[in-house]
Amino acid sequence: MAQLQAPKGVPEYFPGRSSAFLAVRDALNAPARKAGYGYVELPMFEDTALYVRGVGESTDVVSKEMYTFEDRGGRSLSLRPEGTAGVMRLVIEHSLDRGQLPVKLWYAGAFFRAERPQHGRYRQLQQVGLEAIGSDDPALDAEVISLADEGFRSLGLKQFTLQLTSLGCAECRPPYRELLQAFLANLELDEATRERAAVNPLRVLDDKRESVQSQLAGVPYMVNHLCADCQTHYDDVRTALRLLKVEWTESPSLVRGLDYYTRTAFEFTHHLLGAQSGIGGGGRYDGLMSSLGGQELSGIGWGLGTDRTLLACEAEGLDPGAGALVDVFAVPMGEEAKAVLIALSGELRASGIRTDLAYGNRGLKGAMKAADRSGAPYVLIVGEQEVADGTVVVKNMSAGTQESVAWESVQSLLAAHLQKDEGNHS
RNA sequence: GUGGGUAUAGCUCAGCUGGUAGAGCGUCGCGUUGUGGUCGCGAAUGUCGCGGGUUCGAGUCCCGUUACUCACCCCA
Numbered sequence: 395m396a397q398l399q400a401p402k403g404v405p406e407y408f409p410g411r412s413s414a415f416l417a418v419r420d421a422l423n424a425p426a427r428k429a430g431y432g433y434v435e436l437p438m439f440e441d442t443a444l445y446v447r448g449v450g451e452s453t454d455v456v457s458k459e460m461y462t463f464e465d466r467g468g469r470s471l472s473l474r475p476e477g478t479a480g481v482m483r484l485v486i487e488h489s490l491d492r493g494q495l496p497v498k499l500w501y502a503g504a505f506f507r508a509e510r511p512q513h514g515r516y517r518q519l520q521q522v523g524l525e526a527i528g529s530d531d532p533a534l535d536a537e538v539i540s541l542a543d544e545g546f547r548s549l550g551l552k553q554f555t556l557q558l559t560s561l562g563c564a565e566c567r568p569p570y571r572e573l574l575q576a577f578l579a580n581l582e583l584d585e586a587t588r589e590r591a592a593v594n595p596l597r598v599l600d601d602k603r604e605s606v607q608s609q610l611a612g613v614p615y616m617v618n619h620l621c622a623d624c625q626t627h628y629d630d631v632r633t634a635l636r637l638l639k640v641e642w643t644e645s646p647s648l649v650r651g652l653d654y655y656t657r658t659a660f661e662f663t664h665h666l667l668g669a670q671s672g673i674g675g676g677g678r679y680d681g682l683m684s685s686l687g688g689q690e691l692s693g694i695g696w697g698l699g700t701d702r703t704l705l706a707c708e709a710e711g712l713d714p715g716a717g718a719l720v721d722v723f724a725v726p727m728g729e730e731a732k733a734v735l736i737a738l739s740g741e742l743r744a745s746g747i748r749t750d751l752a753y754g755n756r757g758l759k760g761a762m763k764a765a766d767r768s769g770a771p772y773v774l775i776v777g778e779q780e781v782a783d784g785t786v787v788v789k790n791m792s793a794g795t796q797e798s799v800a801w802e803s804v805q806s807l808l809a810a811h812l813q814k815d816e817g818n819h820s
Numbered sequence: 821g822u823g824g825g826u827a828u829a830g831c832u833c834a835g836c837u838g839g840u841a842g843a844g845c846g847u848c849g850c851g852u853u854g855u856g857g858u859c860g861c862g863a864a865u866g867u868c869g870c871g872g873g874u875u876c877g878a879g880u881c882c883c884g885u886u887a888c889u890c891a892c893c894c895c896a
Binding site: 399402453454455458459476505507509510511512513514515516519520521523586590597601602603650651652661662668669670671672673674675697698699700701702703725727758759760761762763764765766767773775777778779787789791792794796 | 821822848849850854855856857886887888889890891892893894895896
């Protein structure tokens with residue numbers, strides 16, 4: 395029988411890298427929490443119709459990449475390919491939009507897309523996301539964008555760019571779309587691209603192939619055909635972004651893969667990630683709520699790729715979440731000593747001091763080696779002598795010094811040492 | 821989904837034109853009394869991704885398959 399393995403395209407995180415994953419996830423949602431966003435825990439699967447209506451039937455995400463299945467009651471369900479539609483459904487279902495607006499929410503977790511896996515492109519992908527619903531204030535667009543920017547910066551990332559554009563609205567997009575399609579009709583394109591031009595002409599703009607790009611000179615861009623309201627909105631977004639000290643690049647050819655975006659659209663791309671360079675993206679959506687049966691409310695949000703952000707950190711030589719998993723490592727010599735340290739480690743943990751113990755009755759040398767590997771700054775040693783005295787040897791591993799203290803003072807001594815070390819680092 | 825590359829010890833990889841496997845790192849042990857990190861010595865570990873085929877003989881050639889990976893596509 396073949397060796398069991400994880401499903402294709404599913405990244406797993408375990409000690410060695412999992413602490414970095416957690417640190418990235420926390421860093422990406424921290425800015426939102428500082429701006430009044432509340433947490434939502436969404437279902438991993440939803441009625442398939444939610445995504446068909448919300449994300450758009452013609453999008454690749456829905457038409458080709460969704461994990462859809464029938465449950466035992468004959469309902470068609472789909473593993474969530476993205477988060478925004480689910481948040482909208484939750485907001486409508488629980489009437490969150492009946493209170494004060496905007497409703498500000500964030501979430502984090504796994505999403506599923508049946509794509510061909512690649513480095514940074516997974517079938518189970520992790521995202522941190524946020525939505526601000528019920529206000530079309532351009533200052534809110536700027537806040538949302540700056541929170542993503544801040545998340546990346548707080549990790550120390552530098553090699554990324556914020557790309558920004560406006561996709562227009564129901565008013566100005568249709569005429570622009572016709573203009574664009576007329577332009578594309580005159581180009582020499584292969585069958586697949588021609589089809590794309592018919593379904594989603596904007597997509598053709600960010601085609602990476604030279605054969606296509608070379609033909610796009612003089613192509614009309616949406617930003618140059620915005621209606622008065624959209625133009626004002628876009629100008630105000632940029633003014634607010636300047637106030638927030640966020641830098642961006644104007645990207646008129648930026649396209650989003652989900653149908654619901656209107657007006658402000660943005661994407662964060664990292665320069666060291668190859669083809670899968672998008673580490674986050676989002677935008678405003680005007681018609682989404684109402685198309686899902688809710689009020690006519692505009693919203694704006696983003697999704698940031700946790701997996702890709704971690705890869706970006708690694709590409710820049712950053713190591714988020716680095717450091718030992720424990721503060722203290724206990725080394726017993728003999729059965730009685732072990733009993734003492736088992737009890738003591740329990741007390742230390744309860745007081746908030748991260749503590750591990752040398753298991754397996756190894757020799758002192760081996761146990762010290764394990765203590766060293768653990769990275770714990772302090773090691774507790776108890777042998778016959780200490781059992782008799784009622785003391786513990788507390789060793790400072792980096793200094794190599796050690797002191798003997800009574801059992802009952804160990805906790806307060808360690809707490810004091812650790813606090814002092816903490817102070818020295820910051 | 822389309823096209824290319826790779827697949828050898830836990831990790832990184834070497835194995836020339838086919839003759840039944842190696843290094844470094846890591847792990848474990850030892851360097852005598854209760855102390856890690858350095859150094860020295862020693863040990864364990866692989867059905868050479870998986871399945872077929874060619875051959876007296878395949879890690880080495882051929883086919884298939886799976887996974888990873890690169891580009892397109894898509895997007896986080």
